Amino acid sequence: xxxxxxxxxxxxSGRGLGLExxxxxxxxGASVMLTDIVPENLPVAVKALGxxxxxxxxxxxxxxxxxxxAGLIAATxxxxxxxxxxxxxxxxxxxxxxLTHTQDTLTETIKRxxxxxxxxxxxxxxxxxxxxxxxxxxxxxxxxxxxxxxHAGYNAAKGGMHGLTTGxxxxxxxxxxxxxxxxxxxxxxxxxxxxxxxxxxxxxxYAITNINNLVGMIPMGRxxxxxxxxxxxxxxxxxxxxxITGQVLSVNGGSTML
Numbered sequence: 001x002x003x004x005x006x007x008x009x010x011x012x013s014g015r016g017l018g019l020e021x022x023x024x025x026x027x028x029g030a031s032v033m034l035t036d037i038v039p040e041n042l043p044v045a046v047k048a049l050g051x052x053x054x055x056x057x058x059x060x061x062x063x064x065x066x067x068x069x070a071g072l073i074a075a076t077x078x079x080x081x082x083x084x085x086x087x088x089x090x091x092x093x094x095x096x097x098x099l100t101h102t103q104d105t106l107t108e109t110i111k112r113x114x115x116x117x118x119x120x121x122x123x124x125x126x127x128x129x130x131x132x133x134x135x136x137x138x139x140x141x142x143x144x145x146x147x148x149x150x151h152a153g154y155n156a157a158k159g160g161m162h163g164l165t166t167g168x169x170x171x172x173x174x175x176x177x178x179x180x181x182x183x184x185x186x187x188x189x190x191x192x193x194x195x196x197x198x199x200x201x202x203x204x205x206y207a208i209t210n211i212n213n214l215v216g217m218i219p220m221g222r223x224x225x226x227x228x229x230x231x232x233x234x235x236x237x238x239x240x241x242x243x244i245t246g247q248v249l250s251v252n253g254g255s256t257m258l
Contacts, residue, residue: 001238004029007080008237009072011063011120012090014041016189017139020226021087023049024234030085031055033076037062037090063090064111069119073127082131085237086124088117088138088161098152106153113157118164121179125172134177135237138165139229140248142183145256148214162248169246178245180236185252186214186223220253 008025012018014036022032026049034045039060046052059075061068076083091113094105101109117138128134141158143151162181169179186192194202195211215223232251235241250256 008085
């Protein structure tokens with residue numbers, strides 16, 4: 001894809017999938033704003049992407065709070081003058097059997113996976129409408145479609161993202177803005193690789209049924225590699241995908257088929 005001259009925000013890009021998406025967007029020519037809730041992740045991410053560059057900037061914020069999201073958009077506009085692409089990748093876990101959730105863990109799940117997307121999208125849309133151009137790409141979850149064990153709370157948040165996608169896509173369809181969600185299965189981030197070992201600390205952290213059973217539900221017999229998701233994000237964010245909007249697009253090795 002050719003994103004030369006485009007300005008992209010990738011949320012949750014201090015590590016894992018977000019960092020891989022940022023890597024791909026940079027490789028395809030975009031300037032990228034990295035953002036993460038953990039400030040220590042950002043200099044490490046910059047180093048992983050080749051070091052400081054005029055095409056790279058960072059912003060630390062809690063995007064689950066409206067002021068954090070609005071500050072991110074304001075910082076990006078101050079740096080480059082406009083935003084072409086928003087990739088709502090920020091999210092994360094707290095995946096566990098429903099009755100082991102608490103009020104705090106469910107609230108945190110909704111905040112991480114739905115409110116980050118909601119607030120960033122709400123903050124960026126006015127500038128996109130003004131310019132008559134925008135690409136918003138959300139990272140949803142295939143588990144919303146297939147109801148994976150221990151995912152009910154997580155699916156409540158990601159399902160909200162899926163619903164936001166269709167509603168906003170219709171509302172802004174004539175504004176030059178496309179809004180889509182990519183719904184992957186498990187992704188082989190460094191943390192997920194550790195979870196494949198039932199004796200690992202990460203496995204205990206999530207208190208999830210053996211994750212290897214989830215791998216067995218995918219016809220291809222494996223989780224997605226990060227670059228496989230990142231490449232599709234780059235396509236959906238491109239000019240070539242201008243007639244695709246309001247879609248929840250599964251990139252899932254066949255775990256759901258339609």
